[in-house]
Amino acid sequence: TIDGAWGSARALAAAVFVKNCEGTLTVVAPRASDVDELAVDLAEFLGQEPAIFPVIDGSPANWRMSDPQYGQRLSLLKQLTAVGENDRSIPCLVTSIEALMQPVPSAEQLRQFSRPLSVGDEIDLDEFSRWLVERGFERTTAIEFPGEFAIHGGIIDLFATDALQPYRIELFGDEVESIRTFDVGSQRKIETLNSIELTLFPTASAPGKKEFSPAKEFSQHLSSYLPTSSWFVLSELQELNDEGKLYLDRLEDRTGLFHVKGAIEACTQFPSVSISAISIGSLEQSCELRTESIERFAVGDSDPLLELKQSLAPDEIVLLCCLNEGERSRLTELIQEKHPDLISRTRLCLGRCSKGFRLVSQRILVVGDHELYGRRDVRPNQKKRTLQTRAIDSFLELSEGDLVVHVSHGIGKYRGMKMIDAEERLEENLVIEFADNLRIYVPVSLIHLVQKYVGASKALPRLSKIGTNTWSKKKEKVSQAIEDMAADMIRLQAAREAKVGITYPADSHWQEEFEAAFPYNETPDQKSAMDSIRDDMQRPRPMDRLICGDVGYGKTEVAMRAAFRAMDGGKQVAMLVPTTVLAEQHYRSFTARMAEYPFNIEMLSRFRTAKQQKEILEGLKAGSVDMVIGTHRIVSPDIKFKDLGLIIIDEEQRFGVKAKETLKRLRLEIDILTLSATPIPRTLHMSLLGIRDISNLQTPPRGRQAIETRIGRWDQELIRNAIVREINRNGQVYFVHNKVYDIEDLTDKLQQIVPEASFGIVHGQMSEHELEFQMLNFVTGKTDVLVATTIIESGLDIPNANTIFIHQADRYGLADMHQLRGRVGRYKHRAYCYLVVEEGKVLSTTATRRLKAIEEYSELGAGFKIAMRDLEIRGAGNI
Structure with missing residues (x-):
């Protein structure tokens, strides 16, 4: 046993053993949440x-x-x-006690249920399809998730369970001609392969075959797969025992699981080391790694570098781990400016350190930059499946029977795909049916000529007749209407161009440092949006740009950079948000991200006392407050800015007419940046027409998984199972109910269904103190289930909450449901959204269409598609 290992020192000790272990060194953590932390530190x-x-x-x-x-x-x-044996291809493996208690198949079962497939092999398509179905695969028209397959003529698309990307298998007759991986969204080839191995276990009863259940059939421990020269490192042995027992207690069905004692004993059959922060003194040999924990740094107005300096012992030096070059550059600058006496005692290195510690004997204090400023530690993304989408492909997906528009022939019906032999070459074609059952075939290479029909009216249009001039006459009428609209647009644009706006200089040194300190890699869409905003703010005319991006796609970082540019240029910034809860969250995010810069950021909401509000208003008027974040209060007539340069509006559709009129007057004079996941139809329509500039964030963050969405009637068993499953993986649950008068009765009902869970309630009619108290309990994990109104709809970022119920979902609009669903799935776990409808209630056609749309568009980046469907369901309105 090794005692006295605090914080990231545990991973440091384990890393030493990895260097000496000839097989695989497996590190076992007490909780699944600890696995990521250990993995980050070990990688470093x-x-x-x-x-x-x-x-x-x-x-x-x-x-x-x-x-x-x-x-x-x-x-x-x-x-x-x-x-x-002695193979070092997997030198280190990290897992949790829960994962070790779950059984795995034997190596023999892996071989038995694997099917190799190589180029040149012959396969019977019917038999292969049956084999997949018996193993739980679902046949679909187009694959999207693992466990799905599709067959189009001689092409098999297959998303295997253990694959990062799906396979496309092309046949020539019965022979496999090619195998390649491809991207689901773009359909583009990623890699050509000579062979693959499909390992699929039967999941349902098939005629003449017994049902296969992992709980009964899997009986092996992970250690059975490890070379005999492998070692185990057990992190906090007592916690492993306690957490393992808790895991079993939380599960109602424990069939097939190992008991904690058995799971740990399987590990100790190999050479093993127990690492602990404090002495447990129970194993044969022990030594002490003399490390100490470090105190948390105060977050807010205090100077963390001063705190760091004061915490140092004589002759002690600091190893400050910086996430990137931008952060290192800024910290170097701050130390030189404010604490030059720290220069000789500080070593700034590029790297991660999840939790700081003190190496007592070496007189070294190791700390991460995120700990200094109270920021959440950013974990590098593991290799995971990602579903990339392109705008034109994703929101114009076609199902058989959908109406489409061919640029030359008009409106027709999509009738599927057909392989046609053209000039001794097979090519896939879209089949489009027009009036009088006349069909044309459009090669995939000319797909840009076809778009899905999106109408502002509920009435279905007539199919066009091929060979007549009706379609060309309609196009002429539309052209004239567009010219008339263009005249209005030119008048609006001329008014904006005539106004001399604010021209910001090129990027300053601070701006470059701030952008370089972003802890993630920017997506191509983020880079494009940021470039557009930079250009807008350096032009003399006022900016009016809409950033349309799904929840968690990086809109806030885009807004932060725009705000930073304005404040760095000596201007004030106002950020308008729809709820007090979101104002509080944005305030924390902006202050943490900009903690190293001398900008004064304040928040105006009912969380502030009358005295605090008065001081903030005076600061805005005097210019001592650089940025204010708040609800509609910040567009009140009594608020005066000394030099306002930028207004950021989060979810514009959530504000009333009065606030929008105030914003319209400002639009001609001040830069406006609007953020939205699902813009209302008119906003989207105006942006698509070019009346407002638009930037689309379509690329999902790496490793983000789609949210699984299900529609169902009120079902106590389903509700209980879903809540218990989430709590069992140490997660939390939102339960949205938008009626304040009976929200407490509903909470009592839920408490009876899941008595072991702890519940909290939040709604807009609560006092500031009670609302803040309940939200803090949920954020800190003291509450398992938060029963809330739509006050939680916008922007809340609680990575641990990954299941949401939307009660009486038929009463919500599409954008509302999508925003609510976006509260979950913001971290690495698969998230679930349940749209619950009351028993026996007859749904209107519109409500049914909305629910189907939200269920259909559950993949990543669905916000833009949902806005397009909303445009179709509700119409665009007159411009």
């Missing part, structure tokens, strides 16, 4: 990322092969079967 100390063996949500009896963790485990087991 080892110079390469360790493998991760994850826990699967729920009991083995309920496992589904579409679960990403199921596929991740299967992929790792297959890699381990290929590892020979």
Whole structure:
């Protein structure tokens, strides 16, 4: 045993053993949440990322092969079967006690249920399709998620459970001609392969075959796959025991699981080391790693570098781990300006350190930059499946029977795809049916000539007749209407061009440092949006730009950079948000991100006392407040700015007419940046027409998973199972109910369904103190389920909350449902959204269409598609 290992020192000690272990060193953490932290630190100390063996949500009896963790485990087991004795291809593996208690198939079962497939092999398409269905695969028209397959003529698309990307298998007759991986969204080839191995276990009863259940069929421990020269490192042995027992207590069905004692004993059959922060003194040999924990730094107005200096012992030096070059550059500058006496005692290095510690004997204090400023530690993304989408492909997806518009022939019906032999070459074609059952075939290479029909009216249009001039006459009428609209647009544009706006200078040194300190890699769409905003703000005319991006796609960072540019240029910034809860969250995010710069950021909401509000108003008037974040209060007539340069509006559609009129008057004079996940139809329509500038954020963050969306009637068993499953993986749940008068009765009802869960309630009629208290309980994990009105709709970022129920979902608009659904799935876990409708209620046609649309568009980046569907369902309105 090694005692006295605090913070990231545990990973440092484990890394030393990795260097000396001839097989695989497996580090076991007490909780699934600790696995990421250990993996980040080990990657830093080892110079390469360790493998991760994850826990699967729920009991083995309920496992589904579409679960990403199921596929991740299967992929790792297959890699381990290929590892020979003293093979160092997987030098380090990190897992949790929960994952070790879950059984794995034997190596023999892996072989038995694997099917190799190579170029040149012959396959019977019917037999292969049947084989997939028996193993739980679902046949669809177009694949999107693991566990789906589609067959189009001689092409098989297949998303295997353990694959990062789907496979496309092309046949020539019965022979496999090519195998390649491809991107689901763009359909573009990623990699050509000679062979693949499909490992699929039967999941349902098939005629003449017994039902296969992992709970009954899997009986092996992970250690059975490891080389005999492997070692184990057990982090906090007592916590491993306690957390393992808690895990079993939380599950109703424990069939197939190992007991904690058995899971740990399987590890100790190998050479093993227990690492602990405090002495447990129970194992044969022990030594002490003399490290100490460090105190948390105060967040807010205090100077963390001064606190750091005061915490240093004589002759002690600081190793300050910076996430990137931008952060290191800024901290170097701050130390030189404010604390020159720290220069000789500080070493700034590029790297991560999840939790700081003190190496007592070496007189070194190790700390991460995120700890100094109270920011959340950013974890590098593991290799995960990503579903990339292109705008034109994603929101114009076609189902058979959909109306389409051909640029030359008019409106027709999409009738599927057909392979046609053209000049001795097979080519896929879209089949489009026009009036009088006349069909044309459009090669995929000319797909840009076809778009999905999106109408502002509920009435279906007539199919066009080919060979007549009706369509060309309609196009002429539309051209004239567009010319008339263009005249209005020119008048509006001329008024904006005539106004001399604010011209900001080129990027300053601070701006470059601030942008370089962003802890993630920018997506191409973010870069494009930021470039457009930079150009807008450097032009003399006022900016009016809409940033349309799905929840969690980086709109806030785009807004932060625009705000920073304005404040750096000596101007004030106002950020208008729809709710007090969101104002509080944005305030925390902006102050943490800009903590190293001398900008005074304040918040105006009912969380502030009358005295505080008065001081903020005086500061805005005098110019001592650089940025204010608040609700509609900040557009009140009594608020005076000394030199306002930029207004940022988050979710413009949530504000009333009065606030919008105030903003319209400002639009001709001040830069306006609007953020929205699902803009209202008219806003979207105006942006698509070019009346307002638009930037689309379409690229999902790496590793983000789509939210699984389900529609159902009120069902106590379903509600209980979903809440218990989320709590079992140490997660939290939102339950949205938009009626204040009976929200407490509903909470009592839920408490009876899930008595072991703790509940909190939030709504807009609560006092500031009570609202803040309940939200803080949820944020800190003291509350399992938050029953709330739509006050939680915008912008809340609680990574641990990954299940949401929307009660009486038929009463919500599309954008509202999408925004609410966006409260979950913001971290690495698969998230679930349940749209609950009352028993026996008859739904209107419009409500049914809305629910179907939100269920259909559950993949990443769906916000823009939902806005397009809203445009179709509600109409655009007159401009």
